[in-house]
Amino acid sequence: MFDRLPTARASRRAAPLLCVLALCIALSGCKKELYGNLSEQDVNEMVVALLERGVDASKDTSDAGKTWSLDVDDTQMVRAMEALRARGLPHSKFDDLGALFKKDGLVSTPTEERVRFIYGTSQELSSTLSKIDGVLVARVQIVLPNNDPLAQTIKPSSAAVFIKYRRDSDIGALVPQIKTLVMHSVEGLTYDQVSVTAVAADPVEYSQQPQSSGMPAWLLGVLAGAVVLAATALLVLARRGVLAGRPGADAAGGDGAASGRLGGLLARLRRLRPAN
Structure with a gap:
């Protein structure tokens, strides 16, 4: 029983660390809004232009498609601005x-x-x-x-x-x-x-793409989710006593009780045995 207690304690300590690791992984792939209040046509053109330049970009809407925003990896902001400027995006708004x-x-x-x-x-x-x-x-x-x-x-x-x-x-x-x-x-x-x-237009000299974000955002999200699930599983198992060795403790308790009953029976037999 006691040899499994350190494992349970280690599991409880590892779970918060895994949660922190998942948070770090999620933050490493965070995106920030580069442009907002865009039409769907404009945001689609901008996403395509950025993806062609190797910039991780996506579109998002908060009003059921009336307006759109362009989200870019925060480590690629400069490169995204350069790529859009080279393509003349977003287009200027004209009155009719x-x-x-x-x-x-x-x-x-x-x-x-x-x-x-x-x-x-x-x-x-x-x-x-x-x-x-x-x-x-x-x-x-x-x-x-x-x-x-x-x-x-x-x-x-x-x-x-x-x-x-x-x-x-x-x-x-x-x-x-x-x-x-x-x-x-x-x-x-x-x-x-x-x-x-x-x-x-002057030729655009693109800045060197940072290497800190080596994984796509979707892969970072999957990895962070897996780490969170692992941390949750460790907490549940430790709480239920699987890793704490409670089944073993129950077995040890049962063996002790059986030994006690057997000892009592032998003592009674000795008292009933006639003396020589």
């Missing part, structure tokens, strides 16, 4: 004409309506150009002069387009098509009055 001219019960002046229309058209064109493969940033600035109908000379409309693109993309070949698209989107605009400035 429908939202800008949504009726709100207020009467706008003609000047306000004009400014709102110019801004909305610029936003729509910027959104369209940003969807071209290889384009990281697209901005369109439109100038529509307020010409006097009685004036002798009319100031022409103009538009300036700025595009930042990846170096592996041939945006130069698309400049004529871009100018044509902008020209037909703005009233009174001619082809020659549209300027396009295309700038190649």
Whole structure:
């Protein structure tokens, strides 16, 4: 019985240590939110871009899919930011004409309506150009002069387009098509009055990926769960007395009782034996 007591004590001491080990394993694979309030399309593109670069990323939602968040291993935050910046993610948010001219019960002046229309058209064109493969940033600035109908000379409309693109993309070949698209989107605009400035993005030098997180997050979770189960099993067994040797103690107690009864019987036989 007594030789098994150290085993029981060791089991009780090992269980908390195993729990601490499981906690350390779980924390080693912790993820932190890198971006929030994303659409499902944006978060899917970002997850794919990060996985292609070897960054452990996942998506999560807390409002039944209305908005999404991007979660990244906390040891890979820098590399994740570099990978997303190289791909121009997340995409910029643009306003649309429908939202800008949504009726709100207020009467706008003609000047306000004009400014709102110019801004909305610029936003729509910027959104369209940003969807071209290889384009990281697209901005369109439109100038529509307020010409006097009685004036002798009319100031022409103009538009300036700025595009930042990846170096592996041939945006130069698309400049004529871009100018044509902008020209037909703005009233009174001619082809020659549209300027396009295309700038190649600097190559991204990725930082060295840390080696501290050698296991995927799912494998760390499985390992932590196994350690917790092992600790729980040790506690249950020690509490029930399996490791404490209680069955052996019961057997020893039974042997002692049997020996006592046998000794008493022999003593009675000696008293009944006639003396020589």
